[in-house]
Amino acid sequence: MEKVLELISKEVGDAFEAAGYDRELGRATISNRPDLCEYQCNGAMAGAKKYGKAPFIIADEVAAKLQDNPAFEKVESVKPGFLNIVLSGDFVRSYIVKMLHEKRFGISLPGHEPTVILDYGGANVAKPLHVGHLRPAIIGEAVKRILKYTGNKVIGDIHMGDWGLQMGLVITELKRRKPELPYFDPDFTGAYPKEPPFTIQELAEIYPVASAKSKEDEAYKNEAMEATKRVQDGDRAYRAIWHHIMNVSLPDLKKNYDSLDVHFDLWKGESDVHNVIPGMVEYFKQHNYAHVSQGALVVDVADEKDAKEMPPCIILKSDGAALYATTDLATIQERMREYHPDAIYYFTDKRQALHFEQVFRTAKKTKLVMPETDLRFVGNGTMNGADGKPFKTREGGVMHLESLVQEINDKMYERVKQSNPDMPDDEARSTANKVALSALKYGDLSNQPAKDYVFDIDKFISFEGDTGPYILYTMVRIKSILKKYETEGGNVKEAKLGNPENEAMKNLMLLLTRFADAIEGAAKDLAPNRVCGYIYDLSNAFNSFYHGTKILTEADADKKESYIALLAITLKILETSIDLLGFSAPERM
Numbered sequence: 001m002e003k004v005l006e007l008i009s010k011e012v013g014d015a016f017e018a019a020g021y022d023r024e025l026g027r028a029t030i031s032n033r034p035d036l037c038e039y040q041c042n043g044a045m046a047g048a049k050k051y052g053k054a055p056f057i058i059a060d061e062v063a064a065k066l067q068d069n070p071a072f073e074k075v076e077s078v079k080p081g082f083l084n085i086v087l088s089g090d091f092v093r094s095y096i097v098k099m100l101h102e103k104r105f106g107i108s109l110p111g112h113e114p115t116v117i118l119d120y121g122g123a124n125v126a127k128p129l130h131v132g133h134l135r136p137a138i139i140g141e142a143v144k145r146i147l148k149y150t151g152n153k154v155i156g157d158i159h160m161g162d163w164g165l166q167m168g169l170v171i172t173e174l175k176r177r178k179p180e181l182p183y184f185d186p187d188f189t190g191a192y193p194k195e196p197p198f199t200i201q202e203l204a205e206i207y208p209v210a211s212a213k214s215k216e217d218e219a220y221k222n223e224a225m226e227a228t229k230r231v232q233d234g235d236r237a238y239r240a241i242w243h244h245i246m247n248v249s250l251p252d253l254k255k256n257y258d259s260l261d262v263h264f265d266l267w268k269g270e271s272d273v274h275n276v277i278p279g280m281v282e283y284f285k286q287h288n289y290a291h292v293s294q295g296a297l298v299v300d301v302a303d304e305k306d307a308k309e310m311p312p313c314i315i316l317k318s319d320g321a322a323l324y325a326t327t328d329l330a331t332i333q334e335r336m337r338e339y340h341p342d343a344i345y346y347f348t349d350k351r352q353a354l355h356f357e358q359v360f361r362t363a364k365k366t367k368l369v370m371p372e373t374d375l376r377f378v379g380n381g382t383m384n385g386a387d388g389k390p391f392k393t394r395e396g397g398v399m400h401l402e403s404l405v406q407e408i409n410d411k412m413y414e415r416v417k418q419s420n421p422d423m424p425d426d427e428a429r430s431t432a433n434k435v436a437l438s439a440l441k442y443g444d445l446s447n448q449p450a451k452d453y454v455f456d457i458d459k460f461i462s463f464e465g466d467t468g469p470y471i472l473y474t475m476v477r478i479k480s481i482l483k484k485y486e487t488e489g490g491n492v493k494e495a496k497l498g499n500p501e502n503e504a505m506k507n508l509m510l511l512l513t514r515f516a517d518a519i520e521g522a523a524k525d526l527a528p529n530r531v532c533g534y535i536y537d538l539s540n541a542f543n544s545f546y547h548g549t550k551i552l553t554e555a556d557a558d559k560k561e562s563y564i565a566l567l568a569i570t571l572k573i574l575e576t577s578i579d580l581l582g583f584s585a586p587e588r589m
């Protein structure tokens with residue numbers, strides 16, 4: 001469906017042409033003076049030089065051609081040569097009605113469905129999920145939904161860290177605690193127990209202890225490194241423990257991500273490419289992509305245009321060990337082989353930018369991907385505490401994701417109970433969880449991904465201001481009016497939308513026409529913050545309309561039906577938008 005701006009530009013372009021000028025000059029933009037007009041065109045200014053005429057003369061001529069155009073209520077030429085445009089109410093109404101008949105409210109869908117792999121989450125098995133994993137999960141999930149909605153085939157992969165030192169640390173500590181286990185008996189040849197040697201609670205406790213010990217005790221650390229290597233080399237006993245760690249960890253990780261309404265299509269990890277690394281390394285060597293430098297195998301990725309130094313990508317350390325980049329490259333190779341993606345996008349902390357730049361350049365240089373494969377890194381900024389430093393627990397420790405979610409859920413429960421004393425307890429709980437999730441996600445997503453932000457729980461849970469709960473509150477308000485209308489015997493019909501009756505209504509309707517622009521912009525830039533900005537404006541516009549208009553008490557039946565239609569459409573657009581951001585609204589709050 002053509003966008004409003006395209007339609008305006010076409011009409012104004014026609015007028016430029018009819019007046020004897022280049023039609024390209026008719027390009028319109030959203031007004032930067034909303035107090036004066038809704039849209040504007042500065043083409044007369046741009047054309048003045050070419051045609052050797054004062055801009056206001058051109059603008060006057062063009063405006064004259066547009067006077068009877070039904071799309072416009074007003075086209076005004078103002079000095080020194082701007083065209084100020086106000087759309088006709090009928091144009092806006094019929095545009096919205098058309099949107100409702102289009103697939104996905106008029107989003108432009110591509111002719112073929114590009115395949116996009118999204119690598120987000122990045123949880124490390126055996127280590128508890130902490131707030132550092134929150135942003136990649138929230139942003140990645142939102143982008144996944146936005147890309148899917150705009151016509152991509154998306155595959156979300158958690159890409160777990162399941163092959164690193166933490167595994168060796170857990171094994172080392174387990175050996176200290178339970179040396180009698182058969183995994184530690186070199187003469188044991190029987191089948192290892194099916195029961196894991198620890199519960200999730202024990203596992204969660206073991207890792208931090210082991211990690212702390214390894215920092216103080218060199219021998220302990222060496223043992224953990226040795227154990228890690230044994231896992232990777234396929235040692236039967238240690239692989240058996242590795243499987244136990246995975247089996248105990250994964251359901252817990254899944255539970256945590258579920259509580260955030262974050263879902264992955266693939267639960268793959270670093271371990272999945274372990275076996276393909278030797279072949280890839282061989283391929284790099286055979287084609288002379290890689291060479292030995294100071295004992296290590298590296299691929300040069302520096303470019304003469306680089307402003308900053310670009311170190312080579314290390315594929316194998318001098319002891320032959322594979323690194324983080326090696327795993328990422330092997331994963332790219334596997335993804336290309338299995339899914340033939342057109343694009344792979346990565347979501348993780350922005351401090352990993354250099355790593356991904358090296359990996360992307362290596363992947364292109366070694367032809368693991370096509371020249372046109374779109375590899376992009378969306379680095380997120382840090383979530384800070386009120387002190388401007390990375391968010392910590394009150395005691396100063398690393399905040400576990402589970403505790404953070406619990407805290408915000410509990411706070412919201414208090415609020416919901418306070419404003420709805422008669423709400424049954426289970427409804428209050430589920431309502432609180434929904435609103436809390438909106439607070440958490442919107443608080444994050446309303447910032448540009450790369451920006452750091454302050455996690456201010458009291459601000460995020462507020463029902464006023466630029467917050468998730470404010471958006472939900474607006475939606476709940478609409479739902480309750482529609483419900484009342486229906487209990488009074490009314491029938492909600494969106495097609496009954498009429499022309500705007502007043503400025504607030506016009507404003508709200510104009511914003512509705514911009515839904516597809518907002519979502520397509522967010523998809524193009526991988527920027528869910530654009531969706532937040534849009535629904536915040538939309539909610540504000542709705543609330544101004546609501547505060548200035550009698551709706552259910554309106555005596556004129558046509559007007560009332562039109563208002564109700566407008567409410568229903570606004571709710572639909574808000575519902576679609578928050579679903580793209582990864583949260584939902586309760587019935588009341």
Ligand code: ARG
Pocket residue numbers: 119121122123124159160161328346347348
């Ligand atoms: N596990 C990593 C971490 O916690 C994040 C993984 C990001 N994805 C990737 N393909 N490297 O830092």
